[in-house]
Structures are given as structure tokens and as C-alpha cells.
Amino acid sequence: MTQVSEITDQGHTSRELPKQLRLGMGLTFAKMMLKNPGALRRFMVMGPDEERYVRPPREYEIPPFRERMRCCTSNEPYLRPTRWCNPREPEVIAMANELGAYELSDYEFAEAAYWFVKTKLVLEMLPLDSVSATLERGTGTCYHLTSLWIALCRAAGIKARYKTLIVTLPNEILNFETDEREAMTIDMFSRGVPEGEGEVCIDGKWVVGHVAMRAEIYARAGLPITKFGEDSIGLTLELIPGTIKRFESLPWRLGITTKALMLLAPAAMERANVVFAAEIPRGRNAIEEAGGIEAYDQNIRRQRELFSEEEIERKIKEAERPQFVEFKE
Amino acid sequence: MEASAEIEKRLIQLNEKLGRFIPPRNRWTPVDEAVYEPTDLYRVPIDEALEMQLKAIKYAFTRQHTYNRFYRAYCETRGVSPDDLKTNDDLEKIPLIPDVTFKARPSGKDFAYWITGIFTGDLPKIVIEGANPTFDDVINAFNAAGLVVTYSSGTSGRHSVIPRDMKTWRTFMYAAQKLRSCLFDNLADHYLSLSPKPTKTNLYYGKVGIFEAQMHKDQHYAMDFEISADLAQRAMTGKDRDGTAPKSAVEQLRKVFEKGINWLERYEKTTDTIFLRAPPVPFLAFMDTLEREGIRFEFDGRATVSTGGGWKTRENERLSSEDFRKRVQEMLGIPETRCIDQYGMVEMNAGGVTCPEGHYYHLPYTFFKPLVLDKSLTPTGYDEWGRFAFLDAIAGSYPGFIISGDEVRMLEHCPICDLPGPVLDKVIQRASSEEVRGCAEEVRRILELDLKGVKK
Numbered sequence: 001m002t003q004v005s006e007i008t009d010q011g012h013t014s015r016e017l018p019k020q021l022r023l024g025m026g027l028t029f030a031k032m033m034l035k036n037p038g039a040l041r042r043f044m045v046m047g048p049d050e051e052r053y054v055r056p057p058r059e060y061e062i063p064p065f066r067e068r069m070r071c072c073t074s075n076e077p078y079l080r081p082t083r084w085c086n087p088r089e090p091e092v093i094a095m096a097n098e099l100g101a102y103e104l105s106d107y108e109f110a111e112a113a114y115w116f117v118k119t120k121l122v123l124e125m126l127p128l129d130s131v132s133a134t135l136e137r138g139t140g141t142c143y144h145l146t147s148l149w150i151a152l153c154r155a156a157g158i159k160a161r162y163k164t165l166i167v168t169l170p171n172e173i174l175n176f177e178t179d180e181r182e183a184m185t186i187d188m189f190s191r192g193v194p195e196g197e198g199e200v201c202i203d204g205k206w207v208v209g210h211v212a213m214r215a216e217i218y219a220r221a222g223l224p225i226t227k228f229g230e231d232s233i234g235l236t237l238e239l240i241p242g243t244i245k246r247f248e249s250l251p252w253r254l255g256i257t258t259k260a261l262m263l264l265a266p267a268a269m270e271r272a273n274v275v276f277a278a279e280i281p282r283g284r285n286a287i288e289e290a291g292g293i294e295a296y297d298q299n300i301r302r303q304r305e306l307f308s309e310e311e312i313e314r315k316i317k318e319a320e321r322p323q324f325v326e327f328k329e
Numbered sequence: 330m331e332a333s334a335e336i337e338k339r340l341i342q343l344n345e346k347l348g349r350f351i352p353p354r355n356r357w358t359p360v361d362e363a364v365y366e367p368t369d370l371y372r373v374p375i376d377e378a379l380e381m382q383l384k385a386i387k388y389a390f391t392r393q394h395t396y397n398r399f400y401r402a403y404c405e406t407r408g409v410s411p412d413d414l415k416t417n418d419d420l421e422k423i424p425l426i427p428d429v430t431f432k433a434r435p436s437g438k439d440f441a442y443w444i445t446g447i448f449t450g451d452l453p454k455i456v457i458e459g460a461n462p463t464f465d466d467v468i469n470a471f472n473a474a475g476l477v478v479t480y481s482s483g484t485s486g487r488h489s490v491i492p493r494d495m496k497t498w499r500t501f502m503y504a505a506q507k508l509r510s511c512l513f514d515n516l517a518d519h520y521l522s523l524s525p526k527p528t529k530t531n532l533y534y535g536k537v538g539i540f541e542a543q544m545h546k547d548q549h550y551a552m553d554f555e556i557s558a559d560l561a562q563r564a565m566t567g568k569d570r571d572g573t574a575p576k577s578a579v580e581q582l583r584k585v586f587e588k589g590i591n592w593l594e595r596y597e598k599t600t601d602t603i604f605l606r607a608p609p610v611p612f613l614a615f616m617d618t619l620e621r622e623g624i625r626f627e628f629d630g631r632a633t634v635s636t637g638g639g640w641k642t643r644e645n646e647r648l649s650s651e652d653f654r655k656r657v658q659e660m661l662g663i664p665e666t667r668c669i670d671q672y673g674m675v676e677m678n679a680g681g682v683t684c685p686e687g688h689y690y691h692l693p694y695t696f697f698k699p700l701v702l703d704k705s706l707t708p709t710g711y712d713e714w715g716r717f718a719f720l721d722a723i724a725g726s727y728p729g730f731i732i733s734g735d736e737v738r739m740l741e742h743c744p745i746c747d748l749p750g751p752v753l754d755k756v757i758q759r760a761s762s763e764e765v766r767g768c769a770e771e772v773r774r775i776l777e778l779d780l781k782g783v784k785k
Contacts, residue, residue, distance in 0.1 A: 290704050299704040306706055312403070312430050319398035320446035324453070327438060329460045 043265040053273040056280075058138035059120045063098045065090035070102045071155050078159035078201065082249030085147040087154035089132040101156035110160075110200045110207065113152040114228040117145050117211040123276045125269035127259040128250065141258065142212030143250060146196040149211045159201035162250060163208065165233065166243035167195045192240055194254075197232060199246065210236070215293050216283030217276070224300045225293060336369045339510040346516070346543050347506060350499045359384035360722045363696035364504050371511045371748045373695055378750070379417050381695040385722035387414045390423055393728045397449040400426070400728040420698055421708050425718050427732045428676055433464075433480070433490040441467045444478065448492045449726050464488070464558040468531045476726075479533040480558065481675040488558060491533070491675050494726040501678035501723050502540040508693055509635075512682050513669055515604075517633060520545035521592050523552070523585075523607035523615065530556035533675040534638060538606065545604060549592050551585045586618045593626055593661075602631045605661075608638040609648055609670075616660040627662035634663055637671035639757075650688060650755060672757060676731050678723035681753050687745025690753040696722040699751055701739045702732065711741045711751070716760060736760050 046052065071093040072079055081088055087096075099112045124139035131151040134140040140148070150160040199206040210232035215225045223236045233239045262269055290296035344351070351365055363385040367373045373381070391411040393400045404410065407424045414420060431447065433440055441457055444467070457470040468478045468490075477498040480488040493501065509515040525535030527542070535556065541548060596603050607615070612634070619625065634657050640648040654665040666685040673680030679697065681690030692699045700708045701715040709715050717737040721729035738754040 295704070299706075302705045306425075307403075307427055309427075309429060311406075312399075312426065315399045315402045316430075316443060316446040318402065318446075320442040321452065322442050322445065324445050325438075325441045325455045325457060327441075327457050327460060327462070 043268045046267045046270060050271070051274050053270045053277065055124065055137065055139060056122055056277055058136075060116075060138070062091050062135060063094045065094040069093050069097045071096070072157035074157070076159075077248050078161050079154050079157065081154075083252065084128050084143075084250055084255065085131055085151050085154075087131075087151040089130065089151070091132040091135045092148075092151045092155050095135060096152045096155035099152065101152075106156075106158050106200075106202050107207075109156050110153050110158055110202060110209070111228040113149055113156075114209045114211055117149045117152075118213075119215060121145050121148070121211075122214065122280065123212065123217070124273050125258075125261070127262050128255040142196040143254060143258075145212045146198045147250065149198045149209060150200075153198075153200045161199050161201075161206070162247045163197040163199050164243075164245050164247065165195050165197070165237075166192050166240040167233070167237040168192055168240060195232070195237060214280060214283070215287060215296075216280040218283070219286040219290075219296055220279045220283035222286075222300060224304065225297045333369070336372075336511055339514060339516065340368055340507070342516050343506060343510050347503055347540065350503050352496075359388040360500070360696055360725070363722065364500055364507070367695060369511050370504075370508055370693055370695060371691055371750055373750075375694075375749055378695045382698055382722075383414070383417050383420065385696045386420050386423070386698060386720050387411060389720075389722040389724065389729065390414060392725060393449055393730075397728055399446055400449070403728075417698075420720055421700070423720055423730050425700075425706075425730050425732045426728055428489065428674075428734055430731075431489045431491055431676055431727075432487040436464060437461050437467075440464060441470070444471060444490070444492050447490075447727055448476075448494075449728070450494065465531065468558070472531070477536065479531055479536045479675060481533045482558075489675050492726055493724075497678065497723060497725045497727075500725075502537070504679040504693070504696070504723060505537070505673075506540060506544070508679055508682050508691075509669070509671075512691065513633065513667070513685055514602075515544075515633075517545060517602040517604035517631075519547040519596055519601055519603045520549070521589060521603065521605050522548070522550050523589065523605075523611050524550065525552040525556050526550035526554075529554060531558070532556055534608075537673075541604075541606070549588070551589055582614070583618075586615050589615060590619065590622075590624060597626050597628065600631065602633075603628065604633050604635065606635045606637075609636045609640050609650070609653055612636065613648065613653065613656065616656050619660045625660055625662070629662055630664065630667065632661065632663045632667065634661070634668045635671065636668070637673065647756070647758075654688075672753060674733060674735075676729070676733070677719060678721050678729065683755075684743060684746045684748065684752075687743050687752075688755055689740070689743045689745065690755075690757070691743065691748060692739075692751050692753065694750040699739060699753075701737060706732065711739055714738045717753075717757075734760050 071088060073088070074080065079087075086092070095116075096109075096113070099116055100109050103109075104112060120138065121134070122139045123141065123145070124137075126140055126144065128141075128143060128147075131144075131148045134144040134148045146162060150162065153160040196212060197208055197210045199208050201207075207229050208231050209228050210226045210230075213226075213232075213236065218225045218236060226232050226236055287293055287296045290299055352361060357365065359381070363381040364370075366381075367378075394404055394411055395401070403426065404424050409422050409424055413422055433443060438457075438461075441455065441462070445452060445455075453474040453476075455470050455474050457467060459466060462470070468480070471478045471492060475495060477493045477495065478490060479493070480490045482488045506515065520541050522538055522541070524538055525532055527536050527539035529552075530536065535552070538550075593603075605612075636653070640650060640653075650670060654668040657663050657668050658665055669685065670683045670688070670690075671680060672682075672690045679693055681692045683689060684691055698720040700718040700720070701711075701713060702718050703709040703713065703715050706716065708718075714736060715738075716732055717735045717739075718732040719729070721731070723729065736758050738756075740752050740754065742749060743752045
């Protein structure tokens with residue numbers, strides 16, 4: 001059942017995806033199945049020679065929880081526990097305190113928590129579960145990671161909410177060197193993929209954060225690294241217009257979707273996980289070559305100032321001379 | 330520095346074959362002067378060359394700025410016009426475009442319109458059959474109208490397409506042959522190519538072999554079948570590309586190599602000179618076949634091996650060019666000094682050629698200005714690693730001021746030979762965020778495809 005916390009600030013529920021998009025995705029999938037029913041097996045079963053996913057070791061320690069640790073207990077919207085995002089779980093409280101809750105300013109804490117999630121946790125396709133489980137594993141989908149950031153902020157008394165959107169991958173990712181498995185993963189996500197961002201309320205203003213993609217993944221594709229306060233839309237991801245929604249709580253439907261995906265296409269999800277894990281060391285090389293995250297990011301942003309593919313495409317389009325081409329039908 | 334008598338002799342021989350492509354002197358542009366005037370393009374004194382370079386590149390920039398609406402708008406946004414170019418240093422102000430500019434995104438009619446947007450200068454009327462033309466239909470229609478449109482593909486599946494007018498194409502082809510002649514004896518009697526046949530593909534790596542038809546008597550092409558854009562795309566992005574080649578492809582490759590062996594056997598018994606052109610990896614496979622079959626040749630100084638297209642193997646490792654030359658010496662008896670490699674790309678007209686002594690890539694510098702860019706895409710000095718970019722004056726039909734996806738190190742002079750111009754270090758690699766591209770890889774992957782049904 002839809003709860004009040006699931007109602008978006010545009011006044012509709014998460015189930016109201018643009019019809020055209022839903023149909024488009026469904027049709028694509030149906031066509032693929034009709035054309036090649038064998039593909040279904042590939043979605044479900046890993047080949048005998050395929051590399052299996054091994055979860056990378058967690059990159060941080062979870063500090064021990066102590067009763068005297070401070071935590072927000074307000075039941076106000078955006079501060080209270082919501083589905084798959086309980087800021088009162090001991091591990092979350094302990095981590096929030098470790099990161100400087102109630103010591104740093106709201107902005108400083110939200111930023112510290114942002115970089116913690118963004119640089120220490122790894123993307124992994126999984127069914128939705130609790131933030132403490134995400135913290136224990138050190139991995140999760142964009143929704144897991146966004147939930148963790150939101151939970152840490154709520155634990156520190158900072159209002160936080162979800163922003164969901166449907167995006168396509170940027171040209172930088174669509175173009176990059178791929179092996180077969182990477183190409184399948186990119187193809188799977190290139191048709192439009194649900195993505196999550198978080199927003200935290202600082203001094204009455206909502207500040208956005210996209211924690212779900214590690215710096216190494218950006219670097220692998222030659223993309224800038226989003227900072228706290230910076231939207232991924234237009235910078236690292238391409239928005240499908242009309243798909244942004246904001247919620248206090250993740251809708252139950254997302255839980256069913258992620259469970260269904262794991263059930264129907266476990267092999268495709270595992271392949272995606274292998275790809276995500278493999279991209280990290282490759283991206284790390286690009287960052288190291290540039291002289292660190294900051295230097296890498298500066299360079300890429302300067303390159304974007306010099307030129308953008310969108311600008312070039314637009315200018316070529318404006319220069320077209322169709323009068324020289326005749327089509328004989 | 331004067332050209333040696335030997336190079337003068339080679340140039341006379343070259344002009345006997347290709348001289349008709351040189352425009353009459355009274356119609357020479359500054360670009361033509363920089364290509365046709367010097368006898369030895371690699372021994373032009375630096376001061377003299379820089380003067381030619383400034384005139385040629387300024388002429389090319391003015392042309393692009395005047396006749397290419399897309400590029401003019403690009404320059405206007407960056408506030409650069411031809412009046413800003415007064416010295417050689419000013420050439421670095423020329424706005425560079427990334428190589429991704431030439432990645433054709435649209436298909437069908439949109440693709441045809443896209444070519445008109447990227448092309449500089451007047452266009453003939455292009456007539457395309459059918460309401461939904463394929464990629465090849467569009468390219469063939471432009472080529473039928475007198476252009477030379479070629480493409481190269483990468484693992485992203487998007488082709489890089491370059492439309493050349495006939496003047497750009499002929500200048501490019503002549504300059505490429507002349508550059509080779511300035512470094513080694515380029516004019517062999519016969520020609521064996523493990524590359525696509527130029528008349529059966531619009532793939533850049535195949536098409537650039539077209540002038541060889543004017544240069545040699547007996548030409549044999551191992552890849553004598555139609556290579557469509559779809560086939561090239563399948564090779565570069567298809568699911569079979571990382572596995573082992575299918576049985577049919579193995580059999581086909583065996584036949585290709587068998588014909589190559591027969592061809593070599595025919596000329597081993599003569600005193601004729603031969604020229605072998607191939608990407609390194611397939612050529613290495615060819616030599617492995619020779620070894621398996623216990624065949625060795627002794628061509629000595631009357632054969633030349635010309636490679637190009639990159640040195641990456643299927644396993645993404647880098648072949649050693651030194652080991653490759655040793656292998657050529659061992660299996661074909663061709664001395665290492667007669668193994669040359671060329672560096673180029675579909676967007677570039679006449680690239681680097683290795684010198685016989687040091688095997689560094691010598692770049693032309695009268696009509697071409699090579700640049701190495703640092704991480705923030707600012708030109709950096711010699712001896713630094715960075716992104717390769719260039720100002721190519723020969724490109725008259727598209728803006729040839731391009732940032733490539735390759736990482737290189739440029740040296741002011743070759744450390745081994747005495748030529749005065751700049752060289753690229755022996756190792757050239759793709760930047761970490763760039764897709765795999767390279768003609769050698771393209772050819773290898775096509776050879777490993779199941780080609781059943783492909784038009785012979």
C-alpha cells in the first residue's frame with residue numbers, strides 16, 4: 001500500500017512512470033525474448049567458463065555502538081525511519097558518530113557522509129535490504145547507497161529524502177572500450193535505468209548528492225566526479241525528461257522490482273557485478289595517472305570546458321546542408 | 330640540408346608513377362607547396378619548414394573557417410579567427426576538435442545529412458537510392474558523386490567517418506607515398522597485402538592501399554572479399570570477438586595464408602623486388618604458419634615489410650616491434666632495416682613512418698604540426714607523455730585540427746638517425762578512457778569472423 005511518505009512532491013506516486021517509457025522498456029524486453037528465446041537462459045545461468053563475482057572486501061571498519069552515542073529520535077517527516085532506511089540502527093548511529101555527527105556543521109557532516117559512501121562502498125546488484133546490512137557488506141545498488149547516506153544524515157538530525165529518476169548512460173560510457181560482458185551490461189543499462197540520488201536539507205535548502213557511483217567508475221569513463229551539492233543529471237547521467245520524483249521513503253514497489261530482477265535474471269546481475277568490480281582498479285589507474293582524484297576531476301572539467309560532444313553535435317546539425325542530398329524512393 | 334641523390338632518384342621514380350596527381354605549379358596553394366616543393370620532406374631545414382608550416386596551416390585554417398559552418402561556429406565560440414595566426418606559436422591557438430567529432434551517430438537519412446554538416450566546401454548532388462539507406466548505401470552514394478568517404482570502427486560500434494574531397498585524397502595519398510620514399514626504397518615490383526582489397530571496402534585501412542595499384546605490377550590481396558560496415562561492426566563489437574575464431578574462419582585463414590605462401594614462392598625464384606603490407610598481428614600469425622609448415626624464405630634486401638595499425642594482441646598485450654622484426658628476419662630473411670611501421674588514423678593525412686635505423690616514428694613537419702597535450706589538454710613540451718593532437722593542413726574537406734585518443738611521447742629529433750624533424754617514441758598507446766580502435770585490430774577481428782555468405 002502506498003504510504004504518505006511515498007507521495008512525491010509533484011503529487012503523484014512512484015508507480016506513475018511515464019507510460020511511453022514503461023511500454024518502451026517492456027517492448028524492448030519482449031522483442032529480445034521473441035528474437036532470441038535462448039537469451040533468457042543467459043539472463044538466468046552463468047556459463048561454465050564465466051568469471052564469477054566475488055564481493056570485494058569492505059574498505060572500512062564499523063565502529064562499536066555505545067549507548068551514549070547521540071542520535072536523532074524525531075518522528076518528523078524526513079528524519080524518521082522509513083522503509084529500508086532506519087537511521088536508528090546501532091551500526092548507522094555508530095558510523096554517523098564516527099563521521100562527526102553533532103560535532104560538525106550540518107553541511108560538513110552531510111559532505112563527510114557523502115564522501116564516505118561515495119568512496120568506500122561499491123556498487124552491487126542486490127535486492128533492497130536494511131542500511132545496516134549495506135553497511136556490513138560495503139556494497140549495494142544506488143538505492144542501498146543512497147539510503148545509507150540518507151540514514152547517516154537523518155541519524156545526525158539532518159532532514160534527508162530520496163530523489164529518483166530514470167537515466168540513460170552518457171556517451172562517455174557508451175563509447176568506452178568494452179569486452180563482451182561489459183557490452184552486455186552497458187546495453188542492459190543503456191535502455192533507461194532507474195537511478196537514485198539523495199537530498200539533504202541544510203539551512204532550509206535541499207542539497208543534492210549522488211553517492212552511487214565511485215570515483216573510479218567515473219574515471220574509467222573519463223567523466224567528472226560529482227561532488228556534494230552537484231547533480232549527476234547532465235554531468236554524468238542523461239535524464240529521461242519527466243522522470244524525477246522525490247520521496248521521503250523508497251516505495252515498496254522498488255523492493256519487489258529488485259527481488260524480481262535477482263530472481264529472473266541472476267546471471268545478468270552477477271555479470272554486472274563482475275563488471276562493476278573490475279572497473280574499479282582500471283579507473284584507479286586513470287586517477288593515479290592524473291595525480292589523484294582532485295587533479296583528475298580538474299583535468300576532466302577543463303576538457304569539458306574546452307568542448308562538449310553535445311555542443312559539437314548541435315553545431316554539426318546546424319551546419320547540415322540537406323539540399324545537396326536527394327533520396328530516390 | 331639537401332636531398333641525397335638516392336632520394337632524388339626515388340622521387341623521380343615515384344613521380345613517374347604518381348606525378349599525374351600533382352596539380353600544375355601555377356595552381357599550388359601553400360599546402361601544395363609544403364607537400365610538393367621539398368624533394369626530401371624529412372630533410373627540410375627547420376626554419377624553412379616552419380615557414381612552410383605556418384603558411385600551409387594558416388591557409389587550411391582559413392579555408393575551414395570560411396567554408397565549414399560547423400567549425401566556424403566552433404571557432405567563434407572560442408574567439409579565434411585566421412587573423413590571430415601570425416607566428417608558428419600562434420598555431421597552438423587553433424581550436425582543436427576531439428576525434429569523437431567524427432563518430433557518426435545517426436543512421437539512414439540523418440547520416441547523409443550529418444556528412445553534409447561535417448564536410449567543408451562545395452558538395453556535388455548526392456543521390457541515394459531507397460528510403461532507408463544503410464550506412465554503406467550512404468557512403469557509396471557520396472563516393473559515387475566523387476568524394477572518398479572512409480571509416481574506421483572501434484569497440485563501441487560507432488564508426489569514425491571522414492569525408493575527403495578528391496584534392497584532399499590525392500594530396501594525402503601522394504604525401505604518404507612520398508614520405509615513405511624519403512625514408513626507404515618504396516618502389517617494389519610486386520605487392521602482397523594481408524589487408525582488405527581497396528575496391529571492396531570503404532574501411533580506411535583497406536582504402537588507403539588504393540595507390541599501390543599504381544605503384545606495383547602484381548598485386549595480391551589476402552582479404553579479397555566485400556567488407557561492409559556491418560561486417561566491420563560485427564567484428565569489432567560482436568559476441569564472438571573475444572573467443573576463439575570459428576572453424577570456418579580458421580579454414581578461411583588457412584586458405585588466405587596458403588595463397589600468400591604460393592605468392593611468395595613465386596617471387597623467391599626471381600630477382601624481382603616485393604613489398605609486403607600487413608597489420609602486425611595477422612602477419613605474425615602468417616609467419617607462425619610458415620614455421621609450422623617448415624617454410625623459410627630468403628628475400629634479403631629485395632623485400633620490404635610495411636606494417637601499420639597498432640601492436641596490440643587479442644589479449645590486449647603489446648607485441649614487441651623488435652621481436653617482430655627479428656621474426657621477419659628469421660622466417661623471410663628480410664633484414665630488420667627493411668621492416669617499417671606506420672602510424673596513422675582515419676582522421677589524419679600522412680602520419681609517422683619509422684626510420685630504418687632507429688624505428689622511431691618520423692612525423693612530417695612542413696604541412697603538419699604534431700602536438701602533445703597534457704592532462705588539461707594544453708600543449709606540452711618534447712619528451713613528455715600526453716595526448717596526441719595535430720594540425721593537418723592537407724585536410725581540406727574537413728577540419729584537420731584534431732585531438733586523438735592516443736597517448737604518445739614526442740622527441741624533438743630522432744635519437745638514432747640524423748633527420749632534423751620531430752619523432753614519436755616507439756610505444757604509442759590508447760588513452761585509458763578511450764575505446765579500442767586500430768586498423769590492425771580491425772583486420773584481425775574480421776579475419777576471425779565466420780564469413781559465410783560474404784560476397785567474394
